[in-house]
Amino acid sequence: MTQQQRPPEPYGDDWKTWGRRLMQFMSQTRSPLVQQTGGETAADDGTLMWDREYKYPVVSEGGEWRQIVMEGGHANFIKTSDVTPALANTAYKLTYDAPSGNSKITQGTPASRIVFEEAGEYVLSFSAQISSTSASTVHFYFWPSINGTASANGAMTTALHQNNATVVTSRTQIFTVAANDYLEVNYMIDNTAGFLNYTAASSPVPAIPSSTLSITRTHA
Numbered sequence: 001m002t003q004q005q006r007p008p009e010p011y012g013d014d015w016k017t018w019g020r021r022l023m024q025f026m027s028q029t030r031s032p033l034v035q036q037t038g039g040e041t042a043a044d045d046g047t048l049m050w051d052r053e054y055k056y057p058v059v060s061e062g063g064e065w066r067q068i069v070m071e072g073g074h075a076n077f078i079k080t081s082d083v084t085p086a087l088a089n090t091a092y093k094l095t096y097d098a099p100s101g102n103s104k105i106t107q108g109t110p111a112s113r114i115v116f117e118e119a120g121e122y123v124l125s126f127s128a129q130i131s132s133t134s135a136s137t138v139h140f141y142f143w144p145s146i147n148g149t150a151s152a153n154g155a156m157t158t159a160l161h162q163n164n165a166t167v168v169t170s171r172t173q174i175f176t177v178a179a180n181d182y183l184e185v186n187y188m189i190d191n192t193a194g195f196l197n198y199t200a201a202s203s204p205v206p207a208i209p210s211s212t213l214s215i216t217r218t219h220a
Helices: 015-029
Strands: 048-051 056-061 064-067 074-079 105-107 114-116 120-132 138-146 156-160 166-177 182-189 194-196 211-219
Touching: 048 064, 074 105, 120 138, 120 156, 120 182, 138 166, 138 194, 156 166, 182 194
Parallel strands: none
Antiparallel strands: 048 056, 056 064, 074 211, 105 114, 114 182, 120 166, 120 194, 120 211, 138 156, 138 182
């Protein structure tokens, strides 16, 4: 070991100075994760490596390389206008406003598609502020679809029973998707008097979106 490779030795009574020199030495000599380029064995549990292709850390467990999730994707979508169906009892897709600050989750083409860059398990929290201008009962239906296929047992419904009634309905679900899968939010109302209600800001109350969708990746 050369002089530069040896950690600094303490001297005198100034331990703070030695501590700073030791931290500087450790920052210069610490080793990066070993690069995983293919063919490395996962036979022994607990081996930590860096996957060069996908750019995230992996650890060996049960004979497999498992991704260590560093979040890997989040998004917040909102709708800042009313949403009214042209026809009753007809399925439509929600299109959210262009997002900002999202990571690895984007709007696709058409813009109703929400595309996942990375595969994994995601928590989705959906809400809608629903209103009606009818004294009759109005039923609202919402459900997600992945790649154009409705999610089994994924629908929710809420009914309003009076004129000018407003209610917020919500649900949180977990979805497992592959890379480049896309999600769409579908809705149907059995009366065109029903709509998703956006409320503009009125001091001191901020604006109320007609719908929100929050997404967080929790597992590879």
